[in-house]
Amino acid sequence: MTTDVQSNNSRVEQFLTFQLAGEAYGVEILKVQEIRGWETVRVIPNTPAFVKGVLNLRGSVVPIIDLRERFSLEHCEYSPKTVVIVLCVEHGASQFVMGIVADAVSDVLDINLEDIKKSPNFGSKIDTRYMRGMHVYKKKMIMLLDVDKLLNPDEVEGIESLV
C-alpha cells in the first residue's frame, strides 16, 4: 500500500480527491477500482436514503451510496458531471465493492503521510470516525476519508428493515 518513493524514507501515498458540495475530499487511490458516470440505479427497498440503490457492474451487483446524503449535506440534482467512484472496501477478511456518488473528481495527489494532520475534535456532535485526517493543499483543506470505516456494510445499516 505504501511506497518508499523518496530516499529520505518519508512515506507517500496517493489520494484521489473529489468535490462534494464545494468541499474537497480524498480517498486512497489504491482503494479505487474505477470511476464512472452516474446512471440510474435500482432502488433497494427499506434502506436508508443515502443508499441510492444497486448497479450492475459487469455482472456483479454493487450498492451505490450518496455521500451528500451520508454527510447530511444539501441535496443536489445529478448532472452529467456527477460521477460514481467505485471502491474496493475491506471489512474483516472479506472485500466488498461499493460505489460513492461525488459531484466531480478533481485530482490525484501525492501526500506525505507526515503531512496528514489529525482530524480535529469537534466534540461529540460530529462523528470523525470515518476521517483519516486532514491535508492542506494549495491553502485548501482536503478531508481524507477512511473508506473501510465509512463504507462498512454494518455501518450502512438501514432502519430496522421490514421487521
Place this chain on the structure above:
Amino acid sequence: MSIDMSQFHQVFFEECFEGLEAMESGLLTLDMGDIDSEIINTIFRGAHSIKGGSGTFGFTVVAEYTHIMETLLDEMRDGRRQVTQPAVDVLLGSVDCLREMLTAIQNEQDVNNASVAKHKTALEVVLNGGAVAEESAPPVEQESISEEVVANIVPDMPEEEPVEAQEQGWKIAFCPYLDLLKTGNDPVRLFRELNELGDLTTVANIQDVPGFYEIDPEECNISWDLKVVGDISADEIREIFNWVEGDCEMEVQPLAKAAKPAPAVKEIDPEPAAITPTNPAPKPAEVKAKVTTETKKSDTQDSENEAAKTTAKASSIRVDTDKIDTLINMVGEVVITQSMLGLVGENFSMDKVGQLKRGLAQLERHTRDLQQSVMNIRMLPISFVFSRFPRLVHDISSKLDKKIVLKLVGENTEVDKAVVELINDPLVHLIRNSLDHGIEMPADRVAAGKPETGTIELRAYHRGGHIVIEIIDDGRGLNKDKLLAKAIEKGLIEENNLLTEKQIFELIFMPGFSTAEQLTDISGRGVGMDVVRRNIQSLGGNIEIISELGKGTTIAIHLPLTLAILDGQSVAVGDETYIVPLVSIIESINITERMLNKVAGKGETFRLRNEYLPVIRMRNIFNVHSGNPTKSKEGVLVVVEGQGEMCCLLVDELLGQQQVVIKSLEANYRRVEGVSGATILGDGSVALILDVPGLVRFSIR
C-alpha cells in the same frame, strides 16, 4: 526428472477419504447373520487402494496400518475368519484412526502416534485372536526392529527419500515361502545382486514373524518390499530371482506405475503357501494380498467410482464422461449456429430476416440446452450427504442405548453441489435431535405399544422446482403444551398469545430454546435449531415441522434445486421491476380495489375460493413512490406460496417470464429483508428477486 508429488496429494487425500467412507458404510451394512461377500470386497478394496496410494506417496505410517486392516479383511473375505461384531467395531475404530492420520498428514501436522498404536494393537489382537501377546506389544518397537533388519541386510545402503513415482526402476514385492532358507537360498545374496544393478531400498515386513517361543529358525517368516532405482531391464531382475522362482511369490512393477500399465512380471505359484497350524492366520493373507494386487487393479478403479458417489465434502467434482460429451456436442452446436449467424450478418439484407430469426431461435435453444447441461454437471446425488448418517446413527444410538434403524430413501436424488456442501451440518443437527429427543428408550417404546426398535427415515425427493429432504422419526413427537410453557417461561412469547399448531412448532427455531430436561453431549443446549433454520434460509430454502404427540415427528426441508438460476416472473411496481420465483406462484388474478376486504381497518385480505388470504401491497412495504399511484387501484394479485402458507402480492403489472441468473446482494452489501437476491435483466439493469417465504412470514406476523 522428479515430479513434485505434492501436486497429487490433494487427489490422493480425496480418494482416501472416499475410500474410508465406502469402507465405513460397508462395515455398517454388514449383517452378522448373513455376510455379503460383495460388501467385504468393497471394504477390502477401499483399504487396499489407501494402502497402495499411501505407499506411493511415502506415507508409510498409513500404509503399514492399512496393511494390518487389509490382512484382517482378507481373511474375512476368504471365509477363514468369522465376521464378528467386535471385529467390525475394531475396524470401524480403525477407519476413524486412519481418517485422523490422513487429516493430520493433510494438514501437515504430526500423526497422533499414541492413538495409532492403540488402534493398531486392537487390530492385532483381533487378528491373532487375542492369543499372541508379544506381537501385539508396542508397535513402535516393531518399527525399530524392521529398520534394524534393513540396516543389517544392506549395510552400505544409501538413505533414500520416500518413493518417487517418476523414478526409473522397479518395485518388487518379494514374499518367500517358509522353506526358502532350506533350499539353500539366501535372500541377502539376492539383495546384494540387486544392489549392484541400481540403488536398492528394502523394507522388511516382519508382522508374520511368530512369537519368540514359536519361532523356527529354519523358516523364513519375513517378506520384503524392494525398490531398485536405475535403468534396469525386466530381464535382469528376472535373472536374479531365477533361482528362487519356485520358492516364493513375487511381483515386479516398474516404479512409474501410474504412467503406463505395468508389464508386470508375475510369478505366482498356484498353490498357496503351506500353512503351519500354529500360526495360520497372517501368512496366507499376506500372500493372497500380494497375488491380488494386480488383478484387483481394475476393481479398485470401480470401487473408486463407487466411492465417488459417497463423499461428502469434495472440493472437486467427478463428472460422468457422458455429461462432458453432451456438453462438448452442445458447444459444437452453438459454434455452428454462431458461424451461421455470422454469415447472415455479413451481407445482410431484409430478405434474410427469416433466416436470422430462425438462427436466433436456434441459438436460444442451444443456449438453454447448454445451460442445463452445465448445471447438470454441478448436480450430485444426495447420497454424498446421506452416506455418513448410518455411522452417526450407529454411534449415537449405541451411546444412548437406544435401538434405532436408519432408512434412507431416494439417495440418488440429484442436488446442486453447493446445496450438498451446505446441507450437511443442518442435517447432522436434525438427526442428532431425532436420535436424542425423538426416539424413546426401548422400554418406553414397548410401554407405549410401539416396536422396540425406533425408525428414522431420511428421505429425499423432487417436488416442483424444489428438492425436499425429510427426516421422519417414529418417536415421541413434540409436546405442544410443554413447548408453550417453556416459551412463556423463557419470555419468548406472551402468556395470552394464541398460536396455531404450526407456530408452536416453530418455537423450537427460536434462539435459546430447548426443552431438554437434561443436557447431553449430543444435543439440548438450545443453540442449533435457529442456526439450522438460518442456514437453510440462506440457501433459499425453508423448513417445516409436522408432529404428532406419541407418534413421531417429520421435519421437511425444502430447498431450491440450484442456487444459480431460477425461472422468474418479472412484475412491475411503479418504476421498479421485481422477480417473483415462478415455483412459488400459484396463480395471478386481475383485481379491482373493491375485491379486497379490510380487516380491522388495517390488514387487507382477498377471498380466493372460500379462503381468505392476506394481501401484501408491494408498493407499501417496499416504499415505492415512483409511477402513477392511482394505477394501484387496478392491479394484479400474484398468489404465492411459501413455507406452506399462501398470501397475495399486489403489484402493478405482470411483465414476462424469464430465466434469471441469481446474483448475491450480500456479496457487496448485506441481506435485505424480503429480497433473496438480485439479477441482471436483458437491458443491463438490476432487478431484485423477491424472497417469497420471507414476505409470507412477514404477512402472517
